[in-house]
Amino acid sequence: MALTALICDDSLLARNQLKKSLPSAFDADIITASNGAEALTILRTREVGLVFLDLTMPELDGVGVLEAIKADAMDCLVIVVSADIQPEMQKRVMELGALAFVQKPATADKLADVMHKYGLI
Amino acid sequence: MTELHFTDVQRDCLQELVNVAMGQASDKLARYLGTFVHLQVPAIALVEAALLSQHFASRYQQQSATLVSLGFFGDQGLRGETIMLYQLTNVGVIAQLLGYSDDAVSEAEMLTDISSVLTTTFLSGLAEQLENSFSYAAPRILSSRDRDFADKLAYTAEQWQLALQVDIRYQLTDYSFNCDMILLIPGEAVLRLRQTLDNILADF
Amino acid sequence: MQLDWLLQPLLTQLNTGVLVLDAQYRVVFFNQFIARRADVDLAKVQGNLLEDVFADLPLAWLRRKLDSVLHLQVPAFSSWEQRQYIIKLAHLRPLSSDSQYMAQNCSMLPLTAPDGVSRYICLLIEDATDAYVYQQQLQQSVMQLEHANRTDGLTGVYNRRYWQQQLGYEIQRAERYQHPLSLLLFDLDKFKDLNDQYGHQGGDFVLIELSRLIGSLLRDTDLFGRYGGEEFGIILPDTGMTGALQVANRICDTVAQHKMLYNQQTLKATISIGVVSYFEQSVDELIQRADTALYCAKRQGRNRAVAYQPELEGYLKKVK
CATH class of the missing domain: 3.30.70.270 (Reverse transcriptase/Diguanylate cyclase domain)
Structure with missing residues (x-):
């Protein structure tokens, strides 16, 4: 059975950009959410193996999502894809259990590198 | 003004490009200033230039405000002007932030310095997203300690057809100050910008 | 058409000062505009620190500006209205200006060498003495008017x-x-x-x-x-x-x-x-x-x- 991957970003462009840039070797069902609250609802109702998570979002931001995943001990991997690339922020999300940090815009090369590194492709 | 209208998809695209540019600017600033910059989703809005002064007059009603302008030029006819709006109560904070407490630097110089740092870091990031590059004119103070700044803003905005208003709140861990940034883009450059957005959208 | 030959004569005759520094703020290049007005010979000072080539620079201020250009990779600016001059340069109106030195507008631009790594800063210095002189005259007239008025x-x-x-x-x-x-x-x-x-x-x-x-x-x-x-x-x-x-x-x-x-x-x-x-x-x-x-x-x-x-x-x- 294919893995389900969730792309969570408030921007349609960013979601499309990411979807298009995913390595072709990555075999997964892709679903999307346009803010943190929506993402949590999905994560609590169905099994998601991997989340591509934006940080700066309305409703509930990426940090809030990471905190909830940690608090509920959900079994999913998170790759943060964000424009907010300050060292302090990178440190913070890694401490909250993110697997990796990808700087926006998420290009195919960057995604392939990270996913290869963690054995996702 | 229908011809300058942006579709929802174009707007979303521009918003995302602005987000990414903001992220890069914040990162540069954080490393340069040695402090964490809290990033908020910058609200962008396309407004008719004629309505700008009304909008900001109410926000800066109580205090006197300073306007600093900086012009930029890119390839393919993309050009415009940014206006930074500050409340003068922030001047002391800005001085501290830039490390200007040690020597005598005029208020005017501090304001043009911080404006050029904030706008050019953001704009060079935006240019990169648009696969363009900008050159900049030196910042100018349009008005300082001036009650009728709304008139000055109205006068400046008059020369432009459309304003892309980007409300940026620069909030820093150690220092806190707010300022507003307005991007003013002339009509024909708006058409160029829209074309560029369409090109980007076509790729995805 | 090959245009490389243009560069040298243009730099030489340009009515703007061009000064290039490396990331350690050592002088890499300046054009004739600066050489003549500061009376320095590039061949003799190339590679020297900026402050050793030009006397009495506002060093703390200038370093802060140059640091921001290097670290942020964005331009910085200085206007004669805020700082009359950065480098002491002679101007061509010795009689009509009360200042010995050229009033200057300066843009400091980040440059990256073709190797993609080496960073440089280019200072473009424009003569604003005319504007300075007019402003002085205006100020004087205003003061005279104020005096006459009372x-x-x-x-x-x-x-x-x-x-x-x-x-x-x-x-x-x-x-x-x-x-x-x-x-x-x-x-x-x-x-x-x-x-x-x-x-x-x-x-x-x-x-x-x-x-x-x-x-x-x-x-x-x-x-x-x-x-x-x-x-x-x-x-x-x-x-x-x-x-x-x-x-x-x-x-x-x-x-x-x-x-x-x-x-x-x-x-x-x-x-x-x-x-x-x-x-x-x-x-x-x-x-x-x-x-x-x-x-x-x-x-x-x-x-x-x-x-x-x-x-x-x-x-x-x-x-x-």
Whole structure:
């Protein structure tokens, strides 16, 4: 059975950009959410193996999502894809259990590198 | 003004490009200033230039405000002007932030310095997203300690057809100050910008 | 078409200073504009630190600017209006500018070498001396206008409008700080006779001469103005009635003893002074009372100072 991957970003462009840039070797069902609250609802109702998570979002931001995943001990991997690339922020999300940090815009090369590194492709 | 209208998809695209540019600017600033910059989703809005002064007059009603302008030029006819709006109560904070407490630097110089740092870091990031590059004119103070700044803003905005208003709140861990940034883009450059957005959208 | 050959002659003849620094702020290049105006030879100083090549740089300020260019990779700017010059360069208007050095607008731009790694900074320096000179001239004109606007053309003391405005301010100040304040109003005695005898030019001469003489007896903080015709006023801040009477008597005596030489003739003049001290009156009331005292001084035989007292009002009515 294919893995389900969730792309969570408030921007349609960013979601499309990411979807298009995913390595072709990555075999997964892709679903999307346009803010943190929506993402949590999905994560609590169905099994998601991997989340591509934006940080700066309305409703509930990426940090809030990471905190909830940690608090509920959900079994999913998170790759943060964000424009907010300050060292302090990178440190913070890694401490909250993110697997990796990808700087926006998420290009195919960057995604392939990270996913290869963690054995996702 | 229908011809300058942006579709929802174009707007979303521009918003995302602005987000990414903001992220890069914040990162540069954080490393340069040695402090964490809290990033908020910058609200962008396309407004008719004629309505700008009304909008900001109410926000800066109580205090006197300073306007600093900086012009930029890119390839393919993309050009415009940014206006930074500050409340003068922030001047002391800005001085501290830039490390200007040690020597005598005029208020005017501090304001043009911080404006050029904030706008050019953001704009060079935006240019990169648009696969363009900008050159900049030196910042100018349009008005300082001036009650009728709304008139000055109205006068400046008059020369432009459309304003892309980007409300940026620069909030820093150690220092806190707010300022507003307005991007003013002339009509024909708006058409160029829209074309560029369409090109980007076509790729995805 | 190959255009590389253009670069050298353009850089040489460019009417803008071009100065390139490496990431350690060592001088890599400057063009003829800078070489000639700073009288330095690139071959001799290439590779030296910026501050060792150009004397008296605003170093702390400049380093901060250059640091921001290097670290943020965005341009920085400096305007002559905020900092007149960065590098001491000669300009081509040595006579019309009061400054020895060129006023400068400067852009500092980040550059990356083709290797993609080596960072440089390019300083573009533009001559803003013309703008600087115009601004100086404008400032001077404004100052002259301001001076003319408050001065009496003939005597050089304050004119009535400005003097009376100052009286209003002094009253507010006296009120706020509970300081004493006095006012002298004086008039040349028999000025009409002087004019008849020596002509208007003779009368003007006396007004000018006495204004100068009386001015020399006053403190810097006293405000001396021409109220109209041959009538003058002096505001004495921080001075009560006793002090004001002393000043008035001294002025009276000095004027009476002063000999003026006009067209080989010796002239003498006397003045009468009304003295009043401030006690919660308005500007108009204060002047009115000084005028009453002055009138009494005239009635009492001229060449004297009379202090205002309420009883004088009755005296005034009687003689009227």
